[in-house]
Amino acid sequence: MKRFAVIILACIAEAAFGQIGTSLEPNKADVSPDVTALVRGNNTFAWELFQQTSQNKGNIVISPFSVSTALAMTYAGARGTTAEEMAKVLRFDLPGDRFHAANRELLDELTGDREATHQLYVANALWGQRGYPFHSDFMRISKERYLATNRELDFAGNSKQSRETINRWVAEQTKDKIKELFVPADDDKLRTTRLVLTNAIYFKALWNSPFPKSQTKDAPFEVSAADKPKVSMMHSGRIPLQSHLGADFDFIEIPYHGDRMSMVVLLPRLQGGLAEAEKRLTAAELQKGLAQLAPISAYLVMPRFKITFRTSLKNDLQTMGMKIPFADGADFSAMSSFQPLKIGDVVHKAFFDVDETGTEAAAATGSGIVMASLGTTFTIDHPFLALIRDRRTGSILFIARVSDPRS
Numbered sequence: 001m002k003r004f005a006v007i008i009l010a011c012i013a014e015a016a017f018g019q020i021g022t023s024l025e026p027n028k029a030d031v032s033p034d035v036t037a038l039v040r041g042n043n044t045f046a047w048e049l050f051q052q053t054s055q056n057k058g059n060i061v062i063s064p065f066s067v068s069t070a071l072a073m074t075y076a077g078a079r080g081t082t083a084e085e086m087a088k089v090l091r092f093d094l095p096g097d098r099f100h101a102a103n104r105e106l107l108d109e110l111t112g113d114r115e116a117t118h119q120l121y122v123a124n125a126l127w128g129q130r131g132y133p134f135h136s137d138f139m140r141i142s143k144e145r146y147l148a149t150n151r152e153l154d155f156a157g158n159s160k161q162s163r164e165t166i167n168r169w170v171a172e173q174t175k176d177k178i179k180e181l182f183v184p185a186d187d188d189k190l191r192t193t194r195l196v197l198t199n200a201i202y203f204k205a206l207w208n209s210p211f212p213k214s215q216t217k218d219a220p221f222e223v224s225a226a227d228k229p230k231v232s233m234m235h236s237g238r239i240p241l242q243s244h245l246g247a248d249f250d251f252i253e254i255p256y257h258g259d260r261m262s263m264v265v266l267l268p269r270l271q272g273g274l275a276e277a278e279k280r281l282t283a284a285e286l287q288k289g290l291a292q293l294a295p296i297s298a299y300l301v302m303p304r305f306k307i308t309f310r311t312s313l314k315n316d317l318q319t320m321g322m323k324i325p326f327a328d329g330a331d332f333s334a335m336s337s338f339q340p341l342k343i344g345d346v347v348h349k350a351f352f353d354v355d356e357t358g359t360e361a362a363a364a365t366g367s368g369i370v371m372a373s374l375g376t377t378f379t380i381d382h383p384f385l386a387l388i389r390d391r392r393t394g395s396i397l398f399i400a401r402v403s404d405p406r407s
Contacts (some may be wrong), residue, residue, distance in 0.1 A: 031393055034094055034102040035109065039394050041069045041091035047283040048091075052316040054278055059407050061306045061400040063201055067313065070199040072103050073124065073148060074325075074343065076141045077335030080354070082324050089322040100145040107147065109393050117258030118205035120390075120397075123173040124148035126194040127166060129155050133338045134195070148197075149381040159190035166196060172401035173200035177351045181310075185291045189344055195335065203388070203397065209239035211300075221303055222271050222382040223404045231405045233381070236300040242293040243378070245269075248277040249385075251289050252378050254300065260392055264290065265302070266385040274383040274403070290389075302354075302380040305405035310349040317346060352386075352400050 031039075046064030068090060075086050086092065094102055111122055111404055128134055128140055129150040142148040153162040163182040170181045178200070182190070190196075211234035218230040242253035249266040256262055266289075268277045314326060324330055330342035388398035 002378060031109065032102070034098055035105050035393065037094055038094050038099070038102040038106055041093045043287065043394065043396050045089075045091040046399060047281075047286055048320060048345070049313070049316065050399045051278065052320055053311065053313070054401060055316075056311065058403050059305075059309065059401060061307045061309045061310075061350045061398060062348060063350055063398050065395060065397045066199045066201050066350075067346070067348060069103070069107075069122070069124065072100070072198050072345070073126070073142050073146050073197050073248050073384040074197075074332075076100060076145075077135075077332045077341075078325065078330075080331045081335050082331040084323045085322055088319065088321050094361065097141075100141055104145040104147075106393060106395065110390055110395065113260070116260065118256055118261050119323065120261075121173065121200075121202040123198075123200045125169060125198045126150050127153050127198065129153070129194045130193050132336065135334060153196075155190050155196075159187040159193075160184075162190055163183065163187060166198065170200055171392045174202050174351075176351050177202070181347065181349050186347075193344060194339070194341060196265050201397065203261075205261050208255045208257050208259070209236055211236050216304070219301075220381065221405055223316070225272060229404075229406060232304045233301055234304060238297055238299055241296050241298050241300065241378075243296045243298070244289055244292040244294065246285075246289045246292075248273070248280055250378065251293060252300070252380075253293050261341045261388070261390060264293075264387040265378075265380060265390065266387070267380055268384065269380045269381065274385075274401070278385070278401075296376060297378040298378055300380075302378075303405035305352075305354050305402055305403075305407075307352040307400060307402070307407070309352075309363045310347070310352070313346040314343075350398070352398065 042065065045068060049064050049067060050060075050062060053060060071086065071090055072092070075083060075090070075092060078086055092099055107122060112137075113121055124142070124146045126139070126148050128150065139150060143150065153165060155162045163184070163186060167180055167182055171177075171179045181198075215235040216232050217235070219233040220228045221231045221233070222228050240254075240255070242251075244251040246269075248270075249268055252265045252267065254263045254265065268274045270277075318326060325332075325343045327342060328340070330340070332341040335341055383401070383403045386398075386400045386402065387396055388400075389396045
């Protein structure tokens with residue numbers, strides 16, 4: 001029987017608003033050229049993956065950083081055309097150990113700031129079939145470059161217990177926000193699994209400028225031309241933001257306390273135009289828009305919302321061109337030479353919560369059109385996108401589509 005590896009991805013983001021700040025200047029750091037190249041490739045893949053998953057209707061949230069990290073660990077075990085295809089689709093542009101070393105440097109950059117005013121936890125783990133012989137070099141790379149713990153389970157003999165063990169680990173790493181990454185229906189495929197790779201990410205931060213709860217009011221949100229329900233809309237005072245008016249989107253950056261992290265909202269300039277605007281927006285144009293953000297003092301009106309999203313990314317990745325790693329001819333001989341291995345599935349689940357005391361964030365800085373009017377108000381009252389990004393490295397951690405705040 002053909003044996004295969006299943007890659008499991010988990011991400012969680014939750015944040016809280018807090019103290020008022022004024023600086024929108026990004027934190028400066030000496031980021032190496034390899035980390036810069038890694039982030040550039042990751043962010044290109046982030047938008048390409050989101051455009052593929054956006055074929056799903058309704059609210060969506062993914063952590064492309066989580067996906068890239070888990071598949072980077074998998075890539076360490078790939079060889080030949082399997083590795084070439086993964087590198088092409090996932091935008092892994094650095095050669096050899098420089099790639100894995102850059103991932104470790106990026107991980108340290110994101111999680112090693114002891115003075116950070118936000119919480120960002122990233123955990124990796126390998127779950128191997130008990131007694132299965134994996135190559136020591138593969139296990140060493142996972143441990144040294146990704147700080148992954150190595151644990152054994154009996155998938156073949158007790159897939160239910162294995163599922164429950166992994167789910168408990170995911171719940172612990174995500175503060176109980178992701179409680180059932182695996183579901184009972186997954187037990188059959190787990191029985192033929194020889195390795196599960198997991199990544200979990202948890203984020204929490206304070207807003208620079210909180211939304212007063214007393215100012216939250218019900219107001220229409222145009223889900224569609226025929227559906228304009230009243231939802232809870234939060235109202236800020238005049239606060240420092242960054243903005244850029246693009247061809248299809250208004251870019252609005254909302255900073256977090258400490259100014260390292262922020263949320264960037266992409267609001268379609270035409271109501272009802274999100275679907276078409278999503279299709280036209282490329283990764284290069286997204287980066288250009290983020291680079292043209294400029295300071296502004298403005299009022300902000302936006303809805304409260306909460307999203308939980310679970311999906312298999314197997315078909316999405318295959319459509320993007322990553323087919324060999326899922327096929328019987330896959331070459332993961334750097335993982336193990338005992339039996340042929342392939343990727344069985346890539347399962348992803350994410351949580352996104354925004355209210356007066358919590359939200360998730362993405363960040364970017366740059367120059368561009370400066371809107372000088374102190375009376376400017378950004379009203380986010382129709383479907384929009386939200387990015388969560390680390391401003392120091394430029395890494396996009398989360399991407400969400402909010403079609404209906406009620407869902």
